[in-house]
Amino acid sequence: MSTMSAKIVHISIDRDWREVYDYASRPENMPSWASGLASGLTQDGDDWIAEGTLGTARVRFAPPNDFGVIDHRVTLESGLQVHNTLRIVPNGDGSEVMFTLLRLPGMDEQQFAADAAHVMRDLKTLKELMER
Template sequence: MSTMSAKIVHISIDRDWREVYDYASRPENMPSWASGLASGLTQDGEDWIAEGTLGSARVRFAPHNDFGVIDHWVTLESGLRVYNALRVVANGSGCEIMFTVLRLPGMTEEQFAADAAHVLRDLRTLKELMER
């Protein structure tokens, strides 16, 4: 497989990175800000199960860590496995949250742009929640 096109979508949040990481890294909190997981996540061993328009997806998160890494692997019913890099990084007294959007094989430029826009909406929702 060749290298896929990538776009890093990020937003600044005026709150300590550790607090943002603590909230955003908990799967049970994700439906409040990650619209693709709005139906909620159900724990199944080390994985979490999400029900969505494409059916069930199995999600496995990186272990809790001191680096702000919330990377996760999503496996769709079709067997397609997608790696999602999500990071919270200190920025002064606040932080940056960054999601690397990859252009999957067969994805049009329009679909890629729509995917990045969707991620930005979710990050804006997280920002609103964390800055309250």
């Protein structure tokens, strides 16, 4: 597979990065801000199972860490694996949340833009939750 186009979708949050990481990295909290996981996640060993518009997906998260890394690999029923990179880093007294969106094979520019807008909506929801 050749290198895919990438776009970093990010948002600043006025809350300490460790607190944002602590909340955002817990799979049980993700349905409150990550709309693609709105149906919830069920733990299955080291993986989490999500039901969504594309069917059942198996999600494997990076282990808890001190670096703000919430990377996760999503495996769809079709066997397609998508590696999602999500970082929470210090930004002054607050944090910067960054999601690297990859343009998958067969995805046109309009679909890629729609995916980026979807990710931004989710990050805005996380921001609203964390700044309350």
